[in-house]
Amino acid sequence: xxxxxxxxxxxxxxxxxxxxxxxxxxxxxxxxxxxxxxxxxxxxxxxxxxxxxxxxxxxxxxxxxxxxxxxxxxxxxxxxxxxxxxxxxxxxxxxxxxxxxxxxxxxxx
Amino acid sequence: xxxxxxxxxxxxxxxxxxxxxxxxxxxxxxxxxxxxxxxxxxxxxxxxxxxxxxxxxxxxxxxxxxxxxxxxxxxxxxxxxxxxxxxxxxxxxxxxxxxxxxxxxxxxxxxxxxx
Numbered sequence: 759x760x761x762x763x764x765x766x767x768x769x770x771x772x773x774x775x776x777x778x779x780x781x782x783x784x785x786x787x788x789x790x791x792x793x794x795x796x797x798x799x800x801x802x803x804x805x806x807x808x809x810x811x812x813x814x815x816x817x818x819x820x821x822x823x824x825x826x827x828x829x830x831x832x833x834x835x836x837x838x839x840x841x842x843x844x845x846x847x848x849x850x851x852x853x854x855x856x857x858x859x860x861x862x863x864x865x866x867x
Numbered sequence: 868x869x870x871x872x873x874x875x876x877x878x879x880x881x882x883x884x885x886x887x888x889x890x891x892x893x894x895x896x897x898x899x900x901x902x903x904x905x906x907x908x909x910x911x912x913x914x915x916x917x918x919x920x921x922x923x924x925x926x927x928x929x930x931x932x933x934x935x936x937x938x939x940x941x942x943x944x945x946x947x948x949x950x951x952x953x954x955x956x957x958x959x960x961x962x963x964x965x966x967x968x969x970x971x972x973x974x975x976x977x978x979x980x981x982x
Contacts, residue, residue, distance in 0.1 A: 788968050800873075800960045800973040801911070808968075845910070853967040855901070859910040 760784045764846055764858040770836055771866055778831045778844050778861045786851020792820050792831045793845040795860065801845055804831070833863075841865045869895045871963050873974025880951055880981055888946045888977045890961030896941035897963035901971065902934075905958045917944055951981045 762782040770776040782790070789808035793801035807813055807822035807829060819832040831844055843860040850856055870893040880886050890900060899918050903911040915931075917923035917938035925931045935947040944963070948955055958978055962971040 791970060793973075798958075798978075800976040801962075803970050803972060806970050849968065854916070855913075855971065857911050857913075 760850060760856055762846065762848060762856055762858045764844075764861045766859070767862045767864065769864045769866060770833075772836055772838060774836050775832065775834050776836060776863065778833075778846075778863065780829045780831070780846035780858055782827050782829075782846075782848050782856075782858075784827075784848060784850050784856070787824060788849040788851065788853055790820075790822055790829045790846060790848045791855070792818075792829075793847070795843045795845060797842070804844075836865050838865050838867070869893075869963075869965070869972045871897075871961065871972045871974045873961050873977060875977060876975055877978045878980070880979070882952055882981055883950055885947055885949045886951055886979060888948075888959055888961070888979075890944045890946070890963065890974050892942045892963045892965075892972075895963075895965045897944070897965060898941065899964050899967075900938055900944040901962045902936060902944075902946050903960045903962070905960060905976075907958075911960065914946075948979065951979070953981045955979065956981045 764780045792804040795801040805820035812821045817834045822829045843862050845860045847855045847857045872891045874889050902914045914929045915923040915925045917936050919941050923936035938944040960976040961974045964971040
């Protein structure tokens, strides 16, 4: 079967670093996506990993290990505007996106 | 990134009426479009997947006669909520992608309130 799991909620301090983990199980895999969603708004694309390793993009980095079915999103130098839900999703063998439930990130001053 | 435009952003309608929501890809050809609904504090729920020129594929539990999807061109898909009821009130979001293994870009979402 297929499933994807991420923590429901995390809290971090402004200026700090936070890592949001995502684990998945699937027989077919065509990449893993991270999206950011602010309350009341649609998701916006953050990153796409299809090969193992770390992809860095400014303050955000995303890591993938296909053998472990594991990804994380790393946010550095946290700002209050980073308070949002972070959704991970993998693309299965049919190129369908399978979504996690999202991790609500709360940033405290 | 690519732009997907969704209209209207908010709509209030009376129970029993129909509402059409448009989703347009502005700077790329969207071979596939997805329609989601999202209840407060819940994750995205895929309603249907549509490919240009063919009938939409609906997820289990989604009434295709109630949620009519038309994907007539590579840049436009529409979702019509027919005979809307208060329980249809939700946040409806479309997304579009140009190729099989490319990222999907989201429209701004439509907040539907049925009174």
